[in-house]
Amino acid sequence: MSRNSAATPTLERRATRAAAADRVADAAGDRPRRRRRRWAGVAFVAPLVVYLVVFYAYPLVENVSMSLHRFTRATYITGEAPYVGTEIYREVLTAPAFVPTVQQTAVFVVGSLVFQYVIGLGLAVFFHRHFPLSIVLRGLFLVPWLLPIIVSATTWQWMMDADSGILNRFLGLFGLDPVWWLGADNSLWAVTIANIWLGIPFNLVILYSGLQNIPADLYEAAALDGAGAWRRFVSITLPLLRPVSAITLLLGFVYTLKVVDIIWITTTGTGTSQTLATWAYGMAFGKGTSAVIRYSEASVVGTILLVLALVMGVVYLVVQRRDQEA
Amino acid sequence: MNTTRTVRRSAALLLVAALSTTVAACGSDDSASSGGGSSAAVTNIGFWDPYPQYDDSSDWAKYVQACAPEGATITRTAAPNTDLINNLTTAVKEDNAPEVVFLDNPAVPEASASGLLVPIDEVGIAASDADPNLAGPGTVDGKTYGVPLGANTLGLYYNEKVLKDAGVDPSGITDWASLNAALEKVTGAGHKGITFAGIPGEEGTFQFLPWFWGAGANLKDIGSPEAVAAGQLVSDWIGKGYAPKSAITDNQSASWDLFLTGDYGFAENGSWFAKSAADEKFPIAMMPIPAKDGGAAPVPTGGEFGVVPLHKENAQAHYAAAKAVIDCLLSSDNQVKTDNMLGYFTANQETRTEQIAAEPVYTSWTDAIDNAQGRTTDLGTAYLQTSAALSKAEQAALNAAGDAGQVKSAFEAAAQETQG
Secondary structure: HEEEEEEEHHHHHHHHHHHHHOOOOOOOOOHHHHHHHHHHHHHHHHHHHHHHHHHHHHHHHHHHHHHEEEOOOOHHHHHHOEEEEOHHHHHHHOOOOOOOOHHHHHHHHHHHHHHHHHHHHHHHHHOOOOOOHHOOOOOOOHHHHHOOOHHHHHHHHHHHOOOHHHHHHHEEEEEEOOOOOOOOOOOHHHHHHHHHHHHHHHHHHHHHHHHHHHOOOHHHHHHOOOOOOOHHHHHHHHHHOHHHHHHHHHHHHHHHOOOHHHHHHHHHHHHHHHOHHHHHHHHHHHOOOOOOOOOOHHHHHHHHHHHHHHHHHHHHHHHHHHHHHO | OHHHHHHHHHHHHHHHHHHHHHHHHHHHHHHHHHHHHHOOOEEEEEEOOOOOOOOOOHHHHHHHHHHOOOEEEEEEEEEEHHHHHHHHHHHHHHOOOOEEEEHHHHHHHHHHHOOEOOHHHOOOOOOOOOOHHHHHHHHHOOEOOOEOOOOEEEEEEHHHHHHHHHHHOOHOOOHHHHHHHHHHHHHOOOOOEEOOOOOOOHHHHHHHHHHHOOOOOOEOOOOOOHHHHHHHHHHHHOOOOOOOOHHHHHHHHHHHHHHHHOOOOEEEHHHHHHHHHHOOOEEEEOOOOOOOOOOEEEEEEEEEEOOOEOOOOOOOHHHHHHHHHHHHHHOHHHHHHHHHHHOEEEEOHHHHHHHHHOOOOOOOOOHHHHOOOOOOOOOOOHHHHHHHHHHHHHHHHHHHHHOOOHHHHHHHHHHHHHHH
């Protein structure tokens, strides 16, 4: 905040100077020069606009258009894709797989976010108090992030093997029955656990840097007033971490919503582990049990995912604005 | 004030310069390709196959490259089967498809119906003398779109040491009941039962079909009691612990690796492992997969077809190159060499007899390959949809771990899906 207010006068001053320059130019009757300057402005903005149109607007429009036309493999050759309006949307929304897939996606996203955030925050607070080897240990927690997902997902698949996986052997030590982790009924929890593990470093890093921005004297003052550790956490850490938490959760939501790789490698999206993202992937490329390519259906699901992410973005903006007003 | 304007102007100039060079680059690219492609022979021949296990230094790659006609070179690209047809779709659209593709046989009807392929007689390739059961998938609506490069199929491998230890006589396994009895004995003796690939998708269906057909079921009705019986068989294997639970996601390589641990008695797997099986640490033999009530079950044919993708510009030159390469790799005289390279059987019974005579490990496969059925022969382009539904049903059956009610409803639901 304070840095911003210091910057504003300089900017204002510069703007005033530019406006004054314009007036001088006007007074001289030098209109072409002004027009030229406008063109220069356009030229400066153009690369960004071109980039946005080519890499953002065009694919989005194409995706929506694909969901309104019936695309088949032959479309690529003949170019024939009859316009069918919202017919494909109706087909997808009434498909028997739709409601369970949405529920599974909700469990996957909410479960992942809650545990990633809570564990990430706990670790961030833990590492905030410096102690010997804390930097090394914190570095080790980043390993899940650095490993290629094909490696970590395959390792999870081995560990969760029902017959000889290490997880079931561990349970066996306590006399518990082996769990069929990757079977249809449990696969949603299995991939959620793997995804939580994968997302903790991200939460840890961002929340840790958020913690470092909280002035230490606040804690000192609170301690002098007799506030215990828990009270300091609830009344200082959590409120001051709010903006950082909001962006962590928003980014986490978007990342988790579109997760395909870890699910696909461990279970191929079978059983309850099918989410909207893996469903769309299977249909778009004819993988898994979706041998026939269904481009249009996949782009319907893609559009739904997009709208969901957009809604979360709006929620984030609203929360942020309310925070600023408060 | 003056300096800012100079900066702006030079930035704008830079931008213009950058844009114009891009435009120029596009322009020169265009002229080069149209100049070179007027009607000249193709000098760089594209060749795609689904064998990523062979890299550029492999014998297979060198063998393919040696088939380039005078003055041309072959650029080989390998990708898994499921990716190959997707890549081919976009390549044909952009008119930069390779000259020759080795395409998995169940994908041929879909590819030709989508207009990706050219009938081989239009390219001047003579119809092959392949056996009808092996050539079947290449013919769609009376037109032939591909030359079978050979065939492979499935058999029931077994670990002779494990069976001996468990007191099982392999010659006594003639139907499902005796197979189940053998599995019970093997697991009872402290070994593991059987590995197979139940992975979702075409690969899983391919492995399920011998049981499906062996029960007397037909792909036109995948909800029949015979189909349910096949689902119940594999479901019970999981439920009784005869098969590993990882079968639901194992592909054929993974399930073969499990068998190679030496713990398992049986493995359903492909003839392409027959040669390497002879060199393993323990003795491996093969029997035809038993049908439900005895005799050998019909097994599906695996293997690829040499196909020629559609070209728009300079098409005749592309097709001429394609013909040269396919003749070199797949003509009756050369096919044996190609197939030995890949561990496949040739598609023609006469040459196959010679091939098997020269390679004793193949003897036990003779009947299996003669009786193998094409997967798409009954249904044509509708096969992929049915296969997907069947794969879903098998997945549900495996997860049911023996629960008869769940197996039955899974197959009935799958049958409805194919009708809807």
